[in-house]
Amino acid sequence: DTGVSQDPRHKITKRGQNVTFRCDPISEHNRLYWYRQTLGQGPEFLTYFQNEAQLEKSRLLSDRFSAERPKGSFSTLEIQRTEQGDSAMYLCASSSSRVKNEQYFGPGTRLTVT
Protein backbone atom coordinates (compact mmCIF):
# COMPACT_ATOMS: atom_id res chain seq x y z
CA ASP A 1 0.00 0.00 0.00
CA THR A 2 1.33 3.43 -0.88
CA GLY A 3 -0.31 5.34 1.95
CA VAL A 4 -2.76 8.23 1.84
CA SER A 5 -2.67 10.21 -1.39
CA GLN A 6 -4.10 13.64 -2.15
CA ASP A 7 -4.69 15.46 -5.38
CA PRO A 8 -3.80 18.09 -6.41
CA ARG A 9 -0.75 18.89 -4.34
CA HIS A 10 -1.03 22.59 -5.08
CA LYS A 11 -3.92 24.73 -6.20
CA ILE A 12 -3.93 28.43 -6.98
CA THR A 13 -7.33 29.96 -7.53
CA LYS A 14 -8.94 33.36 -7.71
CA ARG A 15 -11.27 34.57 -4.99
CA GLY A 16 -14.83 33.51 -5.67
CA GLN A 17 -13.95 30.34 -7.59
CA ASN A 18 -14.87 26.84 -6.48
CA VAL A 19 -12.21 24.22 -5.81
CA THR A 20 -12.37 20.48 -5.15
CA PHE A 21 -9.73 18.30 -3.55
CA ARG A 22 -9.50 14.53 -3.54
CA CYS A 23 -8.19 12.13 -0.93
CA ASP A 24 -7.54 8.40 -1.35
CA PRO A 25 -7.08 6.75 2.06
CA ILE A 26 -5.15 3.61 2.89
CA SER A 27 -7.30 0.89 1.38
CA GLU A 28 -8.19 -1.04 4.54
CA HIS A 29 -8.97 2.11 6.57
CA ASN A 30 -12.65 2.89 7.09
CA ARG A 31 -12.12 6.21 8.88
CA LEU A 32 -11.21 9.37 6.99
CA TYR A 33 -10.52 12.86 8.31
CA TRP A 34 -10.05 16.28 6.78
CA TYR A 35 -7.96 18.95 8.47
CA ARG A 36 -6.85 22.48 7.69
CA GLN A 37 -3.40 23.71 8.66
CA THR A 38 -2.14 27.28 8.46
CA LEU A 39 1.45 28.42 8.91
CA GLY A 40 2.72 27.97 12.44
CA GLN A 41 -0.38 26.07 13.57
CA GLY A 42 -1.25 22.45 14.10
CA PRO A 43 -3.87 20.72 11.99
CA GLU A 44 -7.44 21.81 12.80
CA PHE A 45 -10.16 19.21 12.51
CA LEU A 46 -12.75 19.85 9.80
CA THR A 47 -14.75 16.67 9.39
CA TYR A 48 -14.71 12.90 9.85
CA PHE A 49 -16.20 9.94 7.95
CA GLN A 50 -16.69 6.39 9.03
CA ASN A 51 -17.22 4.45 5.84
CA GLU A 52 -19.53 6.66 3.74
CA ALA A 53 -21.19 8.38 6.70
CA GLN A 54 -20.08 11.86 7.70
CA LEU A 55 -20.26 11.64 11.49
CA GLU A 56 -18.73 14.87 12.71
CA LYS A 57 -18.24 18.37 11.41
CA SER A 58 -16.31 21.19 13.00
CA ARG A 59 -17.72 24.69 13.46
CA LEU A 60 -14.83 25.69 11.17
CA LEU A 61 -16.64 23.95 8.32
CA SER A 62 -18.81 26.81 7.04
CA ASP A 63 -21.63 26.23 4.58
CA ARG A 64 -19.19 26.99 1.75
CA PHE A 65 -17.41 23.73 2.55
CA SER A 66 -18.78 20.33 1.70
CA ALA A 67 -17.23 16.90 1.94
CA GLU A 68 -18.33 13.56 0.55
CA ARG A 69 -17.16 10.02 0.67
CA PRO A 70 -19.25 8.03 -1.77
CA LYS A 71 -19.01 4.26 -1.34
CA GLY A 72 -16.71 4.69 1.64
CA SER A 73 -13.55 4.87 -0.44
CA PHE A 74 -12.06 8.15 -1.67
CA SER A 75 -13.30 11.50 -0.38
CA THR A 76 -13.67 14.94 -1.86
CA LEU A 77 -13.63 18.32 -0.14
CA GLU A 78 -15.19 21.20 -2.04
CA ILE A 79 -14.89 24.87 -1.18
CA GLN A 80 -17.34 27.17 -2.91
CA ARG A 81 -16.81 30.89 -3.43
CA THR A 82 -13.28 30.77 -2.09
CA GLU A 83 -11.99 33.60 0.09
CA GLN A 84 -8.42 34.65 0.81
CA GLY A 85 -8.82 33.29 4.34
CA ASP A 86 -9.25 29.82 2.88
CA SER A 87 -5.58 29.77 1.87
CA ALA A 88 -4.07 26.91 3.84
CA MET A 89 -2.83 23.34 3.63
CA TYR A 90 -5.71 20.88 3.51
CA LEU A 91 -4.71 17.53 4.98
CA CYS A 92 -6.46 14.21 4.75
CA ALA A 93 -5.82 11.34 7.17
CA SER A 94 -7.15 7.83 7.58
CA SER A 95 -7.27 5.18 10.28
CA SER A 96 -9.04 1.92 11.02
CA SER A 97 -11.76 1.52 13.64
CA ARG A 98 -9.68 -1.10 15.42
CA VAL A 99 -6.76 1.28 15.99
CA LYS A 100 -8.39 4.68 15.65
CA ASN A 101 -5.51 6.61 17.16
CA GLU A 102 -3.06 5.43 14.47
CA GLN A 103 -3.94 8.13 12.01
CA TYR A 104 -1.89 8.44 8.84
CA PHE A 105 -1.73 11.66 6.88
CA GLY A 106 -1.45 12.38 3.21
CA PRO A 107 0.96 14.96 1.79
CA GLY A 108 -1.69 17.67 1.77
CA THR A 109 -3.10 20.06 -0.81
CA ARG A 110 -1.76 23.58 -0.55
CA LEU A 111 -4.43 26.10 -1.55
CA THR A 112 -3.61 29.69 -2.42
CA VAL A 113 -6.50 32.06 -3.02
CA THR A 114 -5.48 35.25 -4.80
Added chain:
Amino acid sequence: QKEVEQDPGPLSVPEGAIVSLNCTYSNSAFQYFMWYRQYSRKGPELLMYTYSSGNKEDGRFTAQVDKSSKYISLFIRDSQPSDSATYLCAMIGNTGNQFYFGTGTSLTVIP
Protein backbone atom coordinates in the same frame (compact mmCIF):
# COMPACT_ATOMS: atom_id res chain seq x y z
CA GLN B 1 -8.20 28.10 26.73
CA LYS B 2 -6.99 25.77 23.99
CA GLU B 3 -7.45 22.05 24.48
CA VAL B 4 -3.75 21.44 23.84
CA GLU B 5 -0.88 23.84 24.48
CA GLN B 6 2.55 23.43 22.93
CA ASP B 7 5.50 25.80 22.97
CA PRO B 8 6.16 26.68 19.31
CA GLY B 9 9.88 27.24 19.87
CA PRO B 10 11.94 27.47 17.76
CA LEU B 11 14.33 25.10 19.47
CA SER B 12 17.92 24.83 18.27
CA VAL B 13 20.33 22.19 19.62
CA PRO B 14 23.74 20.79 18.65
CA GLU B 15 23.96 17.35 17.12
CA GLY B 16 24.02 14.63 19.76
CA ALA B 17 22.02 16.61 22.32
CA ILE B 18 18.99 15.28 24.16
CA VAL B 19 15.84 17.10 23.10
CA SER B 20 12.78 17.48 25.28
CA LEU B 21 9.45 18.47 23.70
CA ASN B 22 6.32 18.99 25.77
CA CYS B 23 2.59 19.56 25.64
CA THR B 24 -0.03 20.31 28.26
CA TYR B 25 -3.74 19.70 27.92
CA SER B 26 -6.94 20.51 29.72
CA ASN B 27 -9.35 17.68 28.88
CA SER B 28 -9.05 14.79 31.34
CA ALA B 29 -10.97 12.56 28.88
CA PHE B 30 -7.94 12.29 26.58
CA GLN B 31 -6.56 8.74 26.66
CA TYR B 32 -4.41 8.41 23.53
CA PHE B 33 -1.40 10.65 23.11
CA MET B 34 0.43 10.83 19.79
CA TRP B 35 3.56 12.51 18.49
CA TYR B 36 3.92 13.45 14.86
CA ARG B 37 6.90 14.78 12.93
CA GLN B 38 6.28 17.18 10.07
CA TYR B 39 8.88 18.28 7.58
CA SER B 40 8.37 21.55 5.75
CA ARG B 41 5.50 21.42 3.26
CA LYS B 42 4.79 17.74 3.98
CA GLY B 43 2.03 15.93 5.85
CA PRO B 44 2.56 14.90 9.50
CA GLU B 45 4.16 11.49 10.06
CA LEU B 46 3.13 9.41 13.07
CA LEU B 47 6.17 8.76 15.29
CA MET B 48 4.63 6.98 18.25
CA TYR B 49 1.70 6.93 20.61
CA THR B 50 0.98 6.11 24.23
CA TYR B 51 -2.24 4.97 25.83
CA SER B 52 -3.06 6.52 29.21
CA SER B 53 -0.10 7.15 31.52
CA GLY B 54 3.41 5.79 31.35
CA ASN B 55 6.44 5.65 29.12
CA LYS B 56 7.06 4.18 25.71
CA GLU B 57 10.42 3.86 24.00
CA ASP B 58 11.17 3.40 20.31
CA GLY B 59 14.80 3.64 19.35
CA ARG B 60 16.05 7.14 20.13
CA PHE B 61 12.54 8.36 20.98
CA THR B 62 10.80 8.13 24.36
CA ALA B 63 7.24 9.32 24.99
CA GLN B 64 6.02 10.03 28.51
CA VAL B 65 2.52 10.78 29.75
CA ASP B 66 1.66 12.15 33.18
CA LYS B 67 -2.12 12.25 33.34
CA SER B 68 -2.18 13.63 36.87
CA SER B 69 -0.39 16.76 35.63
CA LYS B 70 -1.96 16.66 32.15
CA TYR B 71 1.53 16.83 30.69
CA ILE B 72 3.19 14.81 27.94
CA SER B 73 6.76 14.75 26.70
CA LEU B 74 8.81 13.43 23.82
CA PHE B 75 12.52 12.91 24.34
CA ILE B 76 14.95 12.49 21.46
CA ARG B 77 18.34 11.05 22.33
CA ASP B 78 21.47 11.54 20.25
CA SER B 79 19.69 14.07 18.05
CA GLN B 80 20.62 14.14 14.37
CA PRO B 81 20.34 16.89 11.74
CA SER B 82 17.69 14.71 10.07
CA ASP B 83 15.52 15.20 13.18
CA SER B 84 15.13 18.86 12.21
CA ALA B 85 11.39 19.26 11.73
CA THR B 86 8.25 20.43 13.48
CA TYR B 87 6.98 18.07 16.18
CA LEU B 88 3.25 17.97 16.86
CA CYS B 89 1.49 16.40 19.80
CA ALA B 90 -2.07 15.12 19.35
CA MET B 91 -4.69 13.63 21.64
CA ILE B 92 -8.02 11.84 21.53
CA GLY B 93 -10.38 10.32 24.06
CA ASN B 94 -11.70 6.75 24.21
CA THR B 95 -15.09 7.70 22.85
CA GLY B 96 -14.32 10.77 20.79
CA ASN B 97 -13.46 10.91 17.11
CA GLN B 98 -11.87 14.33 17.02
CA PHE B 99 -8.11 14.63 17.32
CA TYR B 100 -6.72 17.72 19.02
CA PHE B 101 -3.30 18.93 17.94
CA GLY B 102 -0.79 21.26 19.50
CA THR B 103 0.65 24.09 17.43
CA GLY B 104 3.90 22.20 16.90
CA THR B 105 7.47 22.87 18.07
CA SER B 106 10.05 23.70 15.42
CA LEU B 107 13.35 21.87 16.06
CA THR B 108 16.69 22.46 14.36
CA VAL B 109 19.62 20.14 15.06
CA ILE B 110 22.88 21.83 14.14
CA PRO B 111 25.68 19.58 12.79
